[in-house]
Amino acid sequence: MTAPLFVEGLHKSFGALEVLKGIDLEVAEHEVVCLIGASGSGKSTLLRCINLIEPIDAGRVVVEGEEITAAGVDVDRIRRRIGIVYQSFNLFPHMSVLDNVTLAPRRVLRRSRTEAEDAATQLLDRFGLADKRMDYPDRLSGGQQQRVAIVRALAMQPDLLLLDEITSALDPELIAEVLNVIRELAADGMTMVIATHEMGFARDIASRIVFLDAGRILEDGPPERIFREPREVRTREFLQRIIEAGRL
Amino acid sequence: MIDEPPRASREPVLRVGGSGRRAVAIALVSTAVIFGLIGWVVVNSPGWDQVQRSFLDWDNFVESAPRIIARFEVNVRLFLIAEVLILVFGLVLAVLRGLPGPVLYPIRLLATVWVDIFRALPGVLVIYVLGFGIPGLRIPGVPNDPFFWGVVALTLVYSAYVSEVYRAGIESVHPSQAAAARSLGLTQVQALRFVVLPQAVRRVIPPLLNDFIGLQKDTVLVSFIGVVEIFRQSQIRSSATFNFTPYLVTALVFLLITIPLARITDWLVARERDKRYATAVGASAAGSRRGRLWGGGAR
Numbered sequence A: 001m002t003a004p005l006f007v008e009g010l011h012k013s014f015g016a017l018e019v020l021k022g023i024d025l026e027v028a029e030h031e032v033v034c035l036i037g038a039s040g041s042g043k044s045t046l047l048r049c050i051n052l053i054e055p056i057d058a059g060r061v062v063v064e065g066e067e068i069t070a071a072g073v074d075v076d077r078i079r080r081r082i083g084i085v086y087q088s089f090n091l092f093p094h095m096s097v098l099d100n101v102t103l104a105p106r107r108v109l110r111r112s113r114t115e116a117e118d119a120a121t122q123l124l125d126r127f128g129l130a131d132k133r134m135d136y137p138d139r140l141s142g143g144q145q146q147r148v149a150i151v152r153a154l155a156m157q158p159d160l161l162l163l164d165e166i167t168s169a170l171d172p173e174l175i176a177e178v179l180n181v182i183r184e185l186a187a188d189g190m191t192m193v194i195a196t197h198e199m200g201f202a203r204d205i206a207s208r209i210v211f212l213d214a215g216r217i218l219e220d221g222p223p224e225r226i227f228r229e230p231r232e233v234r235t236r237e238f239l240q241r242i243i244e245a246g247r248l
Numbered sequence B: 001m002i003d004e005p006p007r008a009s010r011e012p013v014l015r016v017g018g019s020g021r022r023a024v025a026i027a028l029v030s031t032a033v034i035f036g037l038i039g040w041v042v043v044n045s046p047g048w049d050q051v052q053r054s055f056l057d058w059d060n061f062v063e064s065a066p067r068i069i070a071r072f073e074v075n076v077r078l079f080l081i082a083e084v085l086i087l088v089f090g091l092v093l094a095v096l097r098g099l100p101g102p103v104l105y106p107i108r109l110l111a112t113v114w115v116d117i118f119r120a121l122p123g124v125l126v127i128y129v130l131g132f133g134i135p136g137l138r139i140p141g142v143p144n145d146p147f148f149w150g151v152v153a154l155t156l157v158y159s160a161y162v163s164e165v166y167r168a169g170i171e172s173v174h175p176s177q178a179a180a181a182r183s184l185g186l187t188q189v190q191a192l193r194f195v196v197l198p199q200a201v202r203r204v205i206p207p208l209l210n211d212f213i214g215l216q217k218d219t220v221l222v223s224f225i226g227v228v229e230i231f232r233q234s235q236i237r238s239s240a241t242f243n244f245t246p247y248l249v250t251a252l253v254f255l256l257i258t259i260p261l262a263r264i265t266d267w268l269v270a271r272e273r274d275k276r277y278a279t280a281v282g283a284s285a286a287g288s289r290r291g292r293l294w295g296g297g298a299r
Helices: A043-050 A077-078 A097-107 A112-128 A142-154 A172-187 A200-204 A223-228 A231-245 B020-043 B048-055 B058-097 B102-120 B123-136 B146-172 B175-185 B187-223 B230-241 B245-281 B283-290
Strands: A005-014 A015-027 A032-036 A059-065 A083-087 A161-162 A192-195 A208-213 A216-221
Touching: A005 A043, A015 A043, A015 A216, A032 A043, A032 A200, A043 A059, A043 A083, A043 A161, A043 A192, A077 B175, A083 A142, A083 B175, A097 A112, A097 A142, A097 B187, A112 A142, A142 A172, A172 A192, A172 A200, A200 A223, A208 A223, A208 A231, A216 A223, A223 B283, B048 B245, B058 B102, B058 B146, B058 B187, B058 B230, B058 B245, B102 B146, B123 B146, B146 B187, B175 B187, B175 B230, B187 B230, B187 B245, B230 B245
Parallel strands: A032 A192, A032 A208, A083 A161, A161 A192
Antiparallel strands: A005 A015, A005 A059, A208 A216
């Protein structure tokens, strides 16, 4: 059984700024890994490097035993097995909700329109969006848009789901509806890597917490240990600031 | 989708300034005074009688109009054929210029040089060179029809402009859209075709219409290589009658065709701007997205 995700020696710089300074990470099947750390610690960049939307400088990324960073590999083929949901939703504004969800299954997986729409309708129904299928994204609330973005990623039946601070752009009262979707996916056994500032959520849902600090993984362990007795001074300081801000 | 707020202040097409009935009255009076003054100067100028006879001859007008207007059909054909070719060819050029990667550098370079050359050359020169030069080579099988070369020349010149309009549209679509499409496993070409281009083209429809107003007028340039269209026909009539009134007919035809198109373009621009503004502000502002076709009037 190969791991859904294996990252080794990942380096990434933007100009002179080195954002990721050698990341090693392995995620087992059904595991939910929460990436925590201050803004600018490299959480988002790490997620964007895993599916190579952001080209990397050095290192290897292996998804379900296939190395996406290998020379000559068809990146598009491996990417379709990785779902990613962004902070700012990035729905396609010129398409209805249904077309947003069915675009990739139809064009990438070559599903027929009816097949893709049936599957999409089932997913939308499951997440309480059935009555929104013909609406355009700008008619939806932020929470609804983000749930559509999650459904759009799920429609490709990914082996691995990456979530990049998916509640950071939402009004506080809309956060719960999105987090509940993720809880449901975790209960179903979806393998996920989640960058988040919601520490309470991370503590509930994560099987592992990974603390990123200045482009390095500083601490990695079960949530009970990381939140109760962090080993590193930097982790303790970070959690202290979070507690002072009233977020934990 | 986070949209940027409108850049300029939201002004109607024409505005009177100030408010209420008093402003309208002042606007009317000052307009009457200014135009009355200009009219008085023209009518009392020393050469007015001569000008009136050679430009505003009613009998000549009535007699010339039908023949001249009939020739407008040639301009319409030039315009319609060239427009379709320009829309396709301009898009191809824009997409070629946006191709990524060092391998495709020669293609990008060619497309860029192409656009630079045809934007730099006066349209009438391109028409001359193609219309007289290529038939002059007498290559077997190559057409020597001036209409054909007129369409080719207009297409070359205008597709260079239109490709720039398309390119601005493509660049206005936020990169996160293409990233979202690629993340779902779509190829670069699929992301362009299904996600980026549909949004880009929608945004550039008003500036495209603007270029087509220019194209409509520039169809008269094709008369220089011997196509008898509306302008050439009025020249012929003018020489035959020793009178300039036929040109007035042509001028009126263009005014009648072009001004409504310009109004529709402005209205589309206003509507697009209102729509983006409404999206930026939120659904609550969506109720007030009415474009103004004619503008003017006190607010």
